[in-house]
Amino acid sequence: MDVRLTSEQRQLRDAAAKLADDLGPGSVQELADVGRIERLAKTLASTGWRALRSDGASGVEIAIVAEEFGRGLVDVPFLGPVLADDLRGQLADDTQRWTIAVDGRAVDAMGCQRALMITGDWILASGIGTARAGADPTRAEAELVGTPEPVGELSEAQAHQWRALALVATCADLVGAARGALALAVDYAKVRAQYGKTIGSYQAVAHLLAEALALIEGSVSVLRHAAWAVDELTPAEAVRAAVIAKLYCARAARTVCETSVQVHGGIGNTWECLAHVYLRRVLTSTELFPVRLEEIDLGLS
Amino acid sequence: MDFRDSPEEAAFRDRLRAWLVEQAGRFPTSGDEYWAKQGDWHRALHAAGFFGLSWPQEYGGHELPPVYDVILDEELARAGAPPRPSLGYLLQGLGRHGSRELQRRFLPGMIDGSERWCQGFSEPDAGSDLASLRTTATRDGDSYVIHGHKIWTSYSDVADWCLLLARTDPDAPRHKGISAFVIAMKQPGVEQRPLRMMSGITTEFGQVLFDGARVPAEQMVGAPGEGWALAMTVVGHEREPSTLGYAARYGKLVRQLAARTEGKLPEELAWAAVETEMLRLHVRRRLSEQLDGVSHGPDGSLDKLLMTWVDQAVGHAALAVGGTRDPELLSAYLYSRAQSVMGGTSQIQKNIIAGRILGLGA
Numbered sequence: 087m088d089v090r091l092t093s094e095q096r097q098l099r100d101a102a103a104k105l106a107d108d109l110g111p112g113s114v115q116e117l118a119d120v121g122r123i124e125r126l127a128k129t130l131a132s133t134g135w136r137a138l139r140s141d142g143a144s145g146v147e148i149a150i151v152a153e154e155f156g157r158g159l160v161d162v163p164f165l166g167p168v169l170a171d172d173l174r175g176q177l178a179d180d181t182q183r184w185t186i187a188v189d190g191r192a193v194d195a196m197g198c199q200r201a202l203m204i205t206g207d208w209i210l211a212s213g214i215g216t217a218r219a220g221a222d223p224t225r226a227e228a229e230l231v232g233t234p235e236p237v238g239e240l241s242e243a244q245a246h247q248w249r250a251l252a253l254v255a256t257c258a259d260l261v262g263a264a265r266g267a268l269a270l271a272v273d274y275a276k277v278r279a280q281y282g283k284t285i286g287s288y289q290a291v292a293h294l295l296a297e298a299l300a301l302i303e304g305s306v307s308v309l310r311h312a313a314w315a316v317d318e319l320t321p322a323e324a325v326r327a328a329v330i331a332k333l334y335c336a337r338a339a340r341t342v343c344e345t346s347v348q349v350h351g352g353i354g355n356t357w358e359c360l361a362h363v364y365l366r367r368v369l370t371s372t373e374l375f376p377v378r379l380e381e382i383d384l385g386l387s
Numbered sequence: 388m389d390f391r392d393s394p395e396e397a398a399f400r401d402r403l404r405a406w407l408v409e410q411a412g413r414f415p416t417s418g419d420e421y422w423a424k425q426g427d428w429h430r431a432l433h434a435a436g437f438f439g440l441s442w443p444q445e446y447g448g449h450e451l452p453p454v455y456d457v458i459l460d461e462e463l464a465r466a467g468a469p470p471r472p473s474l475g476y477l478l479q480g481l482g483r484h485g486s487r488e489l490q491r492r493f494l495p496g497m498i499d500g501s502e503r504w505c506q507g508f509s510e511p512d513a514g515s516d517l518a519s520l521r522t523t524a525t526r527d528g529d530s531y532v533i534h535g536h537k538i539w540t541s542y543s544d545v546a547d548w549c550l551l552l553a554r555t556d557p558d559a560p561r562h563k564g565i566s567a568f569v570i571a572m573k574q575p576g577v578e579q580r581p582l583r584m585m586s587g588i589t590t591e592f593g594q595v596l597f598d599g600a601r602v603p604a605e606q607m608v609g610a611p612g613e614g615w616a617l618a619m620t621v622v623g624h625e626r627e628p629s630t631l632g633y634a635a636r637y638g639k640l641v642r643q644l645a646a647r648t649e650g651k652l653p654e655e656l657a658w659a660a661v662e663t664e665m666l667r668l669h670v671r672r673r674l675s676e677q678l679d680g681v682s683h684g685p686d687g688s689l690d691k692l693l694m695t696w697v698d699q700a701v702g703h704a705a706l707a708v709g710g711t712r713d714p715e716l717l718s719a720y721l722y723s724r725a726q727s728v729m730g731g732t733s734q735i736q737k738n739i740i741a742g743r744i745l746g747l748g749a
Contacts, residue, residue, distance in 0.1 A: 087389065087390060087391065087392055087393065087396055087454045087457065087458075087671060087675070088388070088389055088393075088454070088675050088678060089388050089389070089390055089668075089671050089672050089675045090388065090675050090676065090678065090679070091388060092388065095388070146388060272745050272746075272747070275747055276746070276747065284747075286741070286745075286747035286748075287747060287748060289734075289737075289738065289741075291747075292737065292738070292741035292742075292745075292747045293734070293737040293738075293741065295741060295745055295747065296692070296736070296737035296738075296740035296741045296744075296745065297692070297737065299689065299740055299744065299745060300689045300692040300693050300696075300740065303669070303689050303690075303693065304665045304666075304669055304693050305665075306672070307665060307668045307669035307671075307672045308664065308665040308668050308669070310388070310668070310672060311390055311668040311671075314388050314389075314390055315390075318389070318390070318391075330660075330661050330664050330665075333661045334661050334662070334664075334665050379654055379657045379658060379661075380651065380657070382652060382657040382660050382661060383652075384641070384642055384645035384646075384652065384660060
């Protein structure tokens with residue numbers, strides 16, 4: 087029993103964090119910076135991380151990158167392509183850009199031409215229309231075009247494992263976004279003064295931020311296990327671990343983002359503050375492969 | 388990264404399981420009966436080689452990696468055995484701040500359970516504000532004479548020894564005038580007054596009045612005025628879920644509640660299941676980090692806060708399933724209210740997290 091990240095995993099985390107810090111949007115204005123987005127897309131393409139899974143990476147490694155990208159609000163597609171990559175597996179390579187579709191919509195679709203989806207035992211492929219902004223300004227979605235065609239078949243175990251990976255990837259995005267939202271609020275609380283003192287020195291504010299950090303620490307612990315479970319437990323067990331992680335992390339992340347809005351006060355309720363961008367990302371990652379408390383059964387280990 | 392047992396861990400788990408089968412039903416697990424038999428349980432665990440797993444071999448421990456404590460806690464809960472007595476924080480206090488002579492004299496008895504201990508820190512006017520404590524220790528020849536009033540003292544009625552904080556220098560700044568002692572509890576000048584908890588439990592906690600009790604000067608832990616450093620070591624370790632071993636107990640209670648529920652789980656219970664699983668995994672992560680020699684310091688406050696939330700989520704689940712008519716479940720709920728007070732209130736933990744981890748100074 088040793089659940090530390092390996093040194094290779096820590097290196098991957100540092101590299102993903104650096105990419106997100108260097109090229110992610112540091113402000114709401116930078117969301118519209120086309121030059122930055124092009125540099126980000128090009129740099130990400132050069133890492134090969136969208137094909138991590140077919141390169142043999144584990145669920146833990148997918149989660150590491152997804153978490154750092156959530157923290158840095160990376161606004162070029164990663165989750166959609168990396169999950170499509172896991173489904174495509176050994177399919178013949180082509181030059182098209184792939185994402186996934188859920189409930190008849192392609193998600194994380196900016197710059198993508200094709201989407202994969204699961205229906206029963208079948209993997210279906212479809213063309214997609216032009217991507218457009220939804221609730222989350224960092225990830226666009228698109229309508230499907232034409233009739234989806236079968237391109238592969240999945241066993242029940244494979245379908246479960248893919249669902250576990252999808253839950254884990256969105257869960258990691260949630261945890262990362264929560265970390266980013268908390269860092270934003272803590273930095274603000276250290277500089278914003280009221281009544282002659284920084285607001286972070288008041289217990290009413292400090293305690294909200296302390297609670298947020300505890301929620302994030304709990305989230306990291308439950309996420310790590312679910313990410314490990316994708317490849318190390320049976321597919322049914324992996325789904326179970328991922329459902330629990332998603333429930334915990336989604337509730338925690340929303341609370342942390344709401345705390346960030348609150349700590350920013352009036353400014354936190356404006357478009358110019360990044361707090362709502364984190365919140366929007368958390369809401370959309372929660373909806374992507376949603377889970378409900380009713381799914382909990384009590385075969386607890 | 389591997390959440391599974393290594394072969395050595397699996398062998399340990401099997402041995403422990405077999406032993407626990409033999410112990411089934413011998414020791415009570417809750418209420419006053421549990422507190423009354425806890426010393427026997429401690430000694431039985433130690434005699435069988437299952438206590439003090441990560442503690443020094445020199446003093447009767449096993450010097451195993453801290454993750455073995457996870458296995459112990461899980462198997463105790465699984466077997467329906469009582470939890471292990473939590474003494475890690477006292478051991479850390481003596482182990483880090485006591486002289487070799489004090490360690491040789493006292494750690495073996497603490498670990499094997501032949502001598503029982505309590506912690507004399509809190510006072511009626513010095514709970515969260517521990518540095519305002521007023522119990523005094525006055526030098527008189529080769530010993531110190533103690534006067535004062537301690538409260539919330541677990542095991543005070545059965546303890547042979549107390550790790551006591553007392554003020555030795557009334558003129559020093561308040562954090563610097565405090566010293567730590569190992570004082571005998573069974574002597575003239577030490578009076579016990581039991582406290583009854585709101586759950587009805589009468590023997591867990593006590594008040595202790597010191598009126599002229601004596602302690603030899605060589606049983607001061609560290610130098611005069613160094614008691615605060617020891618106090619910080621002790622409360623830091625008191626706040627880790629890993630030393631408290633509660634996580635497995637919460638999981639067990641959640642499963643018991645589920646077994647009593649028909650059809651859909653109440654929302655409180657489903658949420659308690661999620662929280663409990665989080666804590667189970669969190670303890671694994673924390674104890675794995677200790678393999679790097681990481682000492683958690685203020686991170687213990689994060690762990691304590693998480694543990695408190697889980698305890699109280701489970702308490703709410705117990706209430707949702709049992710209502711007020713099941714005495715055992717009502718007691719579990721009522722006891723959960725103490726979790727956000729004992730070992731430092733949740734408010735104190737948040738102050739520590741905000742100030743020492745997030746850097747939100749005054």
